[in-house]
Amino acid sequence: MSNHHLITVLVEDKPGVLARVATMFARRGFNIHSLAVGPAEEPNLSRMTIVVEAPDVEQVTKQLQKLINTLKVVELSGTDAIEREVMLIRVNAEVEKRSSVLDAAAVFKAKPVDVGATTITFEVVGDPQKLADFLELMRPYGVVSLVKSGRIALAREPKARNLRAIG
Amino acid sequence: MERISISQALIKALEFEGVDVMFGHPGGAILPAYDPLYDSNIRHILARHEQGAGHMAEGYAQATGRVGVCMATSGPGATNLITSLANAYMDSIPIVAITGQVPTTAIGNDAFQEAHTWGITMPTTKHNYLVTNAAEIPDVVHEAFHLASTGRPGPVLIDLPKDILNTEVVWHDPTGVVDLPGYKPTTQGHPLQVKTAIELIQQSERPVLYAGGGIIASGAHAELLKFAELANLPVVTTLMARGAFPDTHPLHLGMPGMHGFYSAITAMQKSDLLIAIGARFDDRVTGDPSHFATGAKVIHVDIDPAEIGKIRKADVPIVGDARTVLGQLLARLTKVLGSDDPPARSGWMETVSGWKSAHPISSYEQEPGGLLKPQYVIEELFKTTGGDAIVVAGVGQHQMWAAQLWKYTKPRTWINSGGAGTMGFAVPAAIGAKMGMPDENVWAIDGDGCFQMTMQEMICAATEGIPVKVLIINNHNLGMVRQWQRLFYNERFSASELTDHTPDYVKLAEAMGCAGFRAETADEVAPVLEKANSINDRPVIVEARVDPDEMVFPMVPAGGSNDVVILSKEDLE
Ligand SMILES: Cc1ncc(C[n+]2csc(CCOP(=O)(O)OP(=O)(O)O)c2C)c(N)n1
Numbered sequence: 001m002s003n004h005h006l007i008t009v010l011v012e013d014k015p016g017v018l019a020r021v022a023t024m025f026a027r028r029g030f031n032i033h034s035l036a037v038g039p040a041e042e043p044n045l046s047r048m049t050i051v052v053e054a055p056d057v058e059q060v061t062k063q064l065q066k067l068i069n070t071l072k073v074v075e076l077s078g079t080d081a082i083e084r085e086v087m088l089i090r091v092n093a094e095v096e097k098r099s100s101v102l103d104a105a106a107v108f109k110a111k112p113v114d115v116g117a118t119t120i121t122f123e124v125v126g127d128p129q130k131l132a133d134f135l136e137l138m139r140p141y142g143v144v145s146l147v148k149s150g151r152i153a154l155a156r157e158p159k160a161r162n163l164r165a166i167g
Numbered sequence: 168m169e170r171i172s173i174s175q176a177l178i179k180a181l182e183f184e185g186v187d188v189m190f191g192h193p194g195g196a197i198l199p200a201y202d203p204l205y206d207s208n209i210r211h212i213l214a215r216h217e218q219g220a221g222h223m224a225e226g227y228a229q230a231t232g233r234v235g236v237c238m239a240t241s242g243p244g245a246t247n248l249i250t251s252l253a254n255a256y257m258d259s260i261p262i263v264a265i266t267g268q269v270p271t272t273a274i275g276n277d278a279f280q281e282a283h284t285w286g287i288t289m290p291t292t293k294h295n296y297l298v299t300n301a302a303e304i305p306d307v308v309h310e311a312f313h314l315a316s317t318g319r320p321g322p323v324l325i326d327l328p329k330d331i332l333n334t335e336v337v338w339h340d341p342t343g344v345v346d347l348p349g350y351k352p353t354t355q356g357h358p359l360q361v362k363t364a365i366e367l368i369q370q371s372e373r374p375v376l377y378a379g380g381g382i383i384a385s386g387a388h389a390e391l392l393k394f395a396e397l398a399n400l401p402v403v404t405t406l407m408a409r410g411a412f413p414d415t416h417p418l419h420l421g422m423p424g425m426h427g428f429y430s431a432i433t434a435m436q437k438s439d440l441l442i443a444i445g446a447r448f449d450d451r452v453t454g455d456p457s458h459f460a461t462g463a464k465v466i467h468v469d470i471d472p473a474e475i476g477k478i479r480k481a482d483v484p485i486v487g488d489a490r491t492v493l494g495q496l497l498a499r500l501t502k503v504l505g506s507d508d509p510p511a512r513s514g515w516m517e518t519v520s521g522w523k524s525a526h527p528i529s530s531y532e533q534e535p536g537g538l539l540k541p542q543y544v545i546e547e548l549f550k551t552t553g554g555d556a557i558v559v560a561g562v563g564q565h566q567m568w569a570a571q572l573w574k575y576t577k578p579r580t581w582i583n584s585g586g587a588g589t590m591g592f593a594v595p596a597a598i599g600a601k602m603g604m605p606d607e608n609v610w611a612i613d614g615d616g617c618f619q620m621t622m623q624e625m626i627c628a629a630t631e632g633i634p635v636k637v638l639i640i641n642n643h644n645l646g647m648v649r650q651w652q653r654l655f656y657n658e659r660f661s662a663s664e665l666t667d668h669t670p671d672y673v674k675l676a677e678a679m680g681c682a683g684f685r686a687e688t689a690d691e692v693a694p695v696l697e698k699a700n701s702i703n704d705r706p707v708i709v710e711a712r713v714d715p716d717e718m719v720f721p722m723v724p725a726g727g728s729n730d731v732v733i734l735s736k737e738d739l740e
């Protein structure tokens with residue numbers, strides 16, 4: 001994971017901005033590991049959270065900043081950012097295994113969102129580590145399908161350090 | 168209020184930006200824009216190929232410093248422009264390209280002459296637009312000119328669907344305020360960094376000022392000269408910066424890089440401080456970057472923050488405009504002078520000028536009855552013009568000789584395709600340069616291979632009355648390719664030979680409406696060039712039939728270390 005970097009990018013919400021970012025990454029040989037885009041705090045702005053694989057993250061942030069529609073680039077790797085992902089995971093849960101699966105899921109506050117004859121689908125929200133741990137826990141039961149959102153992240157407010165437990 | 172079509176608004180917006188000439192080629196989707204052009208004072212030059220139109224706009228921009236404009240239709244018209252856009256992007260040339268597009272209702276349907284121009288040109292432009300809201304046009308054009316010409320200059324493309332072109336709007340003058348919240352180029356260097364830079368310069372024993380194309384783009388040549396003299400710094404000028412510092416100046420060590428001067432390459436290699444201004448540590452300058460100037464600290468001044476630290480870590484990074492920062496460096500240096508004078512560095516100065524005199528560039532011999540040497544022809548052109556010309560080069564051996572052997576003393580007198588190395592650049596770029604600087608003697612120094620890529624633009628020059636001059640260094644080979652095959656491919660000359668006497672360039676010149684001359688021996692060269700220089704009512708093509716086996720030296724093989732400079736053929740044995 002050493003050359004994975006977490007970046008958030010505040011961009012103008014204009015048609016094609018995502019294509020500009022993706023094209024620039026492709027052209028410069030930066031590898032997008034995960035990407036999430038959505039509206040930001042102001043109406044005409046979007047915020048992207050990008051996990052990128054590149055040897056030199058400074059080039060990545062500078063090239064992002066160079067795009068005309070980019071307002072602000074923040075590199076969050078190494079900082080104590082709030083990071084979240086959503087995972088939908090469908091696992092085998094035959095009748096005899098069902099309660100064991102549900103018990104394990106409860107520990108992770110994973111929410112059962114669909115129950116079939118032989119499977120249960122959980123929704124899990126959390127930081128990437130939590131999702132990875134939950135996946136490990138479910139593997140022995142048999143993972144039928146899995147889908148994850150891109151990561152979203154925000155820098156923590158420095159003054160809120162003592163209240164960290166909330167996040 | 169009077170309503171006008173978007174096409175009219177487009178031309179009006181170009182007039183508003185002060186455009187006096189544009190280069191293009193019409194077609195279906197862009198036809199609405201050609202109609203109001205018929206009544207406009209803007210002169211349109213009908214290029215014979217859109218790539219030519221793009222290079223003309225580049226030549227115009229590089230000769231004048233103003234934004235060059237080109238226009239093409241959708242589909243193949245737009246794709247033909249791509250090479251010029253890529254070229255302008257590499258060499259930071261301010262151009263605005265306008266392309267027609269199929270109507271918005273047809274976009275995405277594989278309509279006739281549809282190409283995804285906006286997507287295709289994204290990685291080869293500084294910025295591009297697909298206009299879908301007609302009312303925006305005056306502001307988009309204004310923004311495009313602003314983006315092309317400020318910060319690090321570059322190409323900007325505006326793609327205009329045909330139905331948008333036909334829409335009517337109420338004209339409004341662009342407000343002049345460009346609303347680009349994500350685009351705020353830093354022009355002023357950070358004062359603390361400027362102070363540190365001066366300290367480093369004062370401590371340095373073996374400094375070299377590494378001047379790049381940014382000096383010319385920002386018009387910083389006068390400041391550069393003052394600063395180099397005041398701080399007592401030897402200067403090298405890159406391929407993009409020829410003319411940014413006078414070649415005739417004692418502090419000038421020549422051009423660095425793959426075919427640079429030994430003095431320039433070696434001074435950088437041995438220096439303890441590189442002061443890079445508007446230069447980007449291109450691989451043709453550094454050779455293998457891990458072996459490049461390993462003992463040097465680096466001060467790097469550039470308006471593009473992404474260039475700083477991209478190839479070489481900077482000890483003192485300064486984001487800013489070359490001219491502004493040089494002004495700041497000058498002010499700071501002037502302030503400390505008296506108490507803290509630059510060291511004389513007499514040892515270093517003697518060493519570098521020793522290299523300069525021991526290894527002059529020209530290493531050819533023109534024997535009176537022997538084969539004509541390409542270098543001799545170029546030196547004769549320099550003599551017959553008194554050096555008073557704008558030189559525009561193609562790409563290959565002739566380009567390197569033109570960069571090495573001419574004595575450049577003023578900016579914007581050397582125009583070439585540096586970053587992209589685009590064969591075919593010279594003829595159209597020379598036409599654009601001549602349109603921008605009609606009183607100058609504009610000479611393209613071209614290769615036979617390059618000339619054949621865009622020679623049809625000589626018809627454009629002849630019919631539009633643009634008296635450019637072209638010197639074809641005809642070695643009936645893709646000479647540079649041949650040189651590499653000789654050196655690195657065991658003399659297996661695969662696909663690098665052009666036919667000896669075809670075409671007949673004199674007849675070809677005449678057929679295209681130009682004057683044509685040929686020189687085959689040394690004593691024919693000067694008289695033919697004199698004749699060419701005296702013609703001003705037509706374009707002129709001069710063919711010089713030269714020795715196909717001459718090679719360009721010095722040479723640092725691609726990816727090699729700059730410690731090993733091959734000085735001549737004899738060095739190879
Ligand atoms: C568009 C394009 N295609 C191919 C090349 C590769 N290339 C570089 S120099 C050269 C030969 C140029 O031949 P000529 O114009 O005759 O110049 P000479 O080297 O002989 O002086 C070639 C093919 C290029 N630079 N640009």
Ligand SMILES: [Mg+2]
Pocket residue numbers: 563614615616640641642643644645646
């Ligand atoms: Mg040739």
